[in-house]
Amino acid sequence: MDASPIYQLPLDTLHQIFSSLPLRQIMICRSVCKLFYQILTSSCFIDLISTGPPLTLLALRPPHHHHNHNRHVSCPSPSLLVFDPDHDEWLRFTLDFLPFRAPHPVASSLGLVYLWADSADSPESNKSLVVCNPLTREFRVLPQLGSAWSRHGSVLVDSANRVMVLTELAALYFSGSGSNQWLKFSSNLPSKPRSPILVSESVYALCDVGSPWRSQWKLFSCTIGKLKKCESWSRLEKHEWGDVFDILKRPRLVRGSGKRILMIGGLKSSFTLNASCSTILILRLDLETLEWDEAGRMPMEMFKCFQESSKFKVFGGGDRLCFSAKRLPSLALWDRSRGKGDWRWIHQLPGTGDGLCRGFVLQASLKPLPLPLPLPLPQLSLIH
Structure with missing residues (x-):
């Protein structure tokens, strides 16, 4: 292997060659040999391709019983199960670099995955939201939240610096800038929000405004600015609908x-x-x-x-x-x-x-977190 001509190529040339590959091929090439691994995991190469097109995957959330398992019972190494629709293959990204009990992925944005987790050394079940990149094995813990938010709140994300946890009664907002804490507002919704989503500066949700005998769903929206002022949500409707x-x-x-x-x-x-x-x-x-x-x-x-x-x-x-x-x-x-x-x-x-699958879109990329951690990078494994 030492006599291979590839060892004679300048490092810049190797970077240019590998940077022309799709992300999926780059991840596979990491496991070819030590030289490829060193090249493809170097900080200068990651900086070179961090702005490249992501790999669009469909990620599965773990079943609910994994989320509420007995913390004294041992469980297999946590991982994120994803499907590559362009190649019709199931892939698995390990989450063993996270020092938490039972990490439960719930959302993703810009290549980053958001998950609920218990602190490994906490005597109580104190949930925190953790943001990580499974490809670079970097993570950051957001300010701690109680377990009630993880059980009843919907996690909404649309950028690396904006996260919301929404319930019928209240909303938590974390922008990632300014003070390192959650801001709490009253949500003032007419009923429990169904499948809320965050699009740009607005939140959208379906609410049931009918009777106990007959459901009547309507679409509601509220901008983040209005939510901060605890203003009422607007019902989106037109006569033409x-x-x-x-x-x-x-x-x-x-x-x-x-x-x-x-x-x-x-x-x-x-x-x-x-x-x-x-x-x-x-x-x-x-x-x-x-x-x-x-x-x-x-x-x-x-x-x-x-x-x-x-x-x-x-x-x-x-x-x-x-x-x-x-x-x-x-x-x-x-x-x-x-x-x-x-x-x-x-x-x-x-x-x-036997169960109902839930999940989210993962735009997998090598986008680094604002505070990168010097951790070893993973291999890509196929599920047969």
Whole structure:
């Protein structure tokens, strides 16, 4: 190996050669030999490619029983399970560099993963939000929060320096600048928010304003500025929308591409109280024009697999959505990244397939944290 011609190349030349590779190939090349590992994990090379295009993956959140496990029971090494839709492969990024009990990933933005974790030396169950990059193995602990926030709050992120934990009664906001603490505001929502999302400077959520006998979902929004002043949320509605919220059963929101949000639910066959669903519908709202359009609907043959389940889960974002249901060993994938809405199955789903899968989009990159830690970098492992 010492006689290999590649050892004769200048380091700058090697950097230029490897920087032309996609991120996925760079991660694989790290495990080829010691020379490649040293080159591809050096700080100067990471700085060179840190602004390159990310690797778009679909990450799975651990099941709830892993999140609330008995802390005295040993568990396998924590990891983040992701699916690469461009190569139809499951990948696993280890989280063993985190010195916490039961890390529970819940959200991601700009290549960084946000997770709930218990301090390893804490006698109490004191949850903290931790931000990390699984590719660079760097992490930072945000100011500590109580366990109630982790059980009842939705974690919303849209940049590395802006995080929100939202409940029906209150909202916590952390900007990463100024004082190193959470700011608490009253949320003033009419009901528990369903699938809230953070888009630019505004938060959007669905709330049930109906009666105990019949749900009536409406879309609410509030800017971060108004939230800080504890001002009321605004109900987004237009006469032209008609019955857009009545045609869907159990709707939920997902952030779309650009300034768009997606609303997904079962398409009711009628307006009766317990109407059956004929398929799963994806509606898209343009936040600039406030106009809805249909982005996609699940093919009937695929929807038949979801009819037997009382409910389904959807996660993803942008132009890709994943659908899961109980006792379904595969995920349904809606993919519009190539311009049209294609539907296909994601098979070989890890686990038994008995539970409902939840997850988020991970734009994996080698973006460093503001305070990098000198830790060894991981290998990329395929799941067969």
